[in-house]
Amino acid sequence: MKLIVDYANLEKIKEMYMYYPVDGVTTNPSILAKEKRNPYEVLKEIREFISKDGELHVQVISKDAENMIKEAYKIREELGDNTYIKIPVTKEGLKAIKILAHDGVNITATAIYTQMQAYLAGKAGAKYAAPYVNRIDNLGSNGVKVAKDIHDIYVKNNIDTQVLAASFKNSQQVLELAKYGIGAATVSPDVIDGLIKLDAVECAVDAFIRDFEGVCGQDKTMINI
Numbered sequence: 727m728k729l730i731v732d733y734a735n736l737e738k739i740k741e742m743y744m745y746y747p748v749d750g751v752t753t754n755p756s757i758l759a760k761e762k763r764n765p766y767e768v769l770k771e772i773r774e775f776i777s778k779d780g781e782l783h784v785q786v787i788s789k790d791a792e793n794m795i796k797e798a799y800k801i802r803e804e805l806g807d808n809t810y811i812k813i814p815v816t817k818e819g820l821k822a823i824k825i826l827a828h829d830g831v832n833i834t835a836t837a838i839y840t841q842m843q844a845y846l847a848g849k850a851g852a853k854y855a856a857p858y859v860n861r862i863d864n865l866g867s868n869g870v871k872v873a874k875d876i877h878d879i880y881v882k883n884n885i886d887t888q889v890l891a892a893s894f895k896n897s898q899q900v901l902e903l904a905k906y907g908i909g910a911a912t913v914s915p916d917v918i919d920g921l922i923k924l925d926a927v928e929c930a931v932d933a934f935i936r937d938f939e940g941v942c943g944q945d946k947t948m949i950n951i
C-alpha cells in the first residue's frame with residue numbers, strides 16, 4: 727500500500743518526507759484554501775519539492791464535464807503531464823473521466839461514498855478511486871468495508887484501477903486497509919504521526935538508555951564510550 731500525504735503546506739510536507747517513507751501528495755480545494763494564497767503557487771512549490779516524477783493529485787472545481795476537462799489540461803500545463811487529476815464521481819464527472827482517460831490523462835476519481843461510484847469510475851478508466859473512509863463512517867456506514875469492497879470489485883472484474891483510500895481519522899482505519907493490501911492510502915500528517923506515536927515505545931527506548939548510562943556514564947553513546 728502506498729502512503730500518500732494529504733496536505734498542502736510545504737513545510738509540513740517536507741517534514742513528512744524527511745521522517746516517513748511517503749510516496750506522494752494529494753490535495754483538494756479545501757486543503758489548498760488553508761494556505762490562503764494562489765493555489766498554483768502552492769502546487770508549483772510542492773511539485774518542485776517532490777520532483778517532476780513525484781505523485782501529485784490535484785482536484786478540479788467545475789461541475790460540468792466540459793469545464794472539468796479544460797481544468798484538467800490547465801492543471802497538467804502548470805504542473806506536468808504526470809499530475810493526477812482528481813475528478814468527483816458525479817454523472818458529469820464520469821463523462822469527463824471517460825474522455826480524459828481515453829486521452830491518456832491520469833485520473834483519480836474522488837468523492838466516492840459508494841461501491842458503485844467506484845465501479846463506474848474504474849470502468850471509465852480512472853487510475854485511482856478514492857473512497858472517503860471516515861466521512862462514510864460518519865454517515866453510519868462502514869468506510870473500511872466500502873474501500874475493501876471496491877478493491878475486491880476491481881480484482882474480480884479485472885479492472886485495472888487502484889483504491890486510493892482517503893479521509894482517515896485514526897490508525898485503525900489505515901491498519902485495516904494496509905492488511906487488506908489496497909493500492910494506496912492518503913493520510914493527513916497528524917494521522918501519519920499517530921501511526922507511530924506510542925508511549926510504550928518511548929518508555930522502552932528510555933529504559934535502554936538508562937541501563938547503558940548506568941554502566942558507561944551520562945551522555946555516552948556507542949560513539950564516545
Ligand SMILES: O=C[C@H](O)COP(=O)(O)O
Nearest residue numbers: 732753754861892893894
Ligand atoms: O480529498 C479528500 C480528503 O482526503 C477528505 O478528507 P477529510 O474527510 O479529512 O476532509
